[in-house]
Amino acid sequence: MSKTILITGASSGIGKSIALYFANKGWQVAATMRHPEKESELKAIPQVRCLRLDVTETQSIQKAIEDTIEAFGGIDVIVNNAGYGAVGVFEKSTEAQIRRQLDVNVFGAMNVIRAILPYFRSKKSGTIINITSVGALITFPLYSAYHATKWALDGFAESLHYELKPLGIRVKNIEPGAIKTDFYDRSQDLFVNEDIRDYDEYERICFANMQDVGTKAPLPEIVAKTVWKAANSRSSRLRYPVGTDAKMLLFFRRILPYSWFFAMVRTVVEKGFKGRK
Secondary structure, eight states, X not given: OOOEEEESSTTSHHHHHHHXXXXXXXXXXXXXXXXXXXXXXXXXXXXXXXXXXXXTOHHHHHHHHHHHHHHHSOOSEEEEOOOOEEESOGGGOOHHHHHHHHIIIIIHHHHHHHHHHHHXXXXXXXXXXXXXXXXXXXXXXXXXXXXHHHHHHHHHHHHHHHHHGGGTEEEEEEEEOXXXXXXXXXXXXXXOOTTOOTTHHHHHHHHHHHHHHHHTSOOTHHHHHHHHHHHTOOSOOOEEEESHHHHHHHHHHHHSOHHHHHHHHHHHHTTTOTTOO
């Protein structure tokens, strides 16, 4: 019998790659997104259902779960992928931008998990996979709000994996480094305040260096392959780094003194900034 996976934020990037990869492997796929009427490629695949789900709307989450169970007979894996980056100098941010970043990236994932747990409890099995980030364990300048959400989700999931293990429910975090998606352009929410100019040079240089990293990054299929590995694992392993850069950064974070590691990050992200001290 085919297994079923429900993925949030499956309209593009990592989410869509996961949906395509699992469908090609013979799984039944509930590819959820805010506007399924705009999707065509996934709709053409027989074992894929494109369903509406907005992680900030609990009713849409519950309906998507119910529709998936009705269509496929159950759910084996749920992937919290929906999210975006609110980025820039923190002082330029608005309260509304910070609240939305938390609502989508943190509370959205919590909403989905809360909604699926009664079903997973009833069958004493299930796997919850969160697409976090290498940015859940290390940080870069201009991404303070985004990092706050990923660190929160990572800590939440680490605690959750203890309490759900006795019920047969696994929790796994996928931690990609830079991935070539629209994260670095269309999906970003930039903090803008023309009255604050003191950060201009620093912001311009750091953004340019981060964009350069993004253009050289691997495609999202590398994340889909890791999700496949996590979804099919019977182990209690919590964290799955993705990509050479992520594994390297996490290794150096473990072995280097903080001052050395911070200097290494600055060398890359602040390259060309004359005001470095």
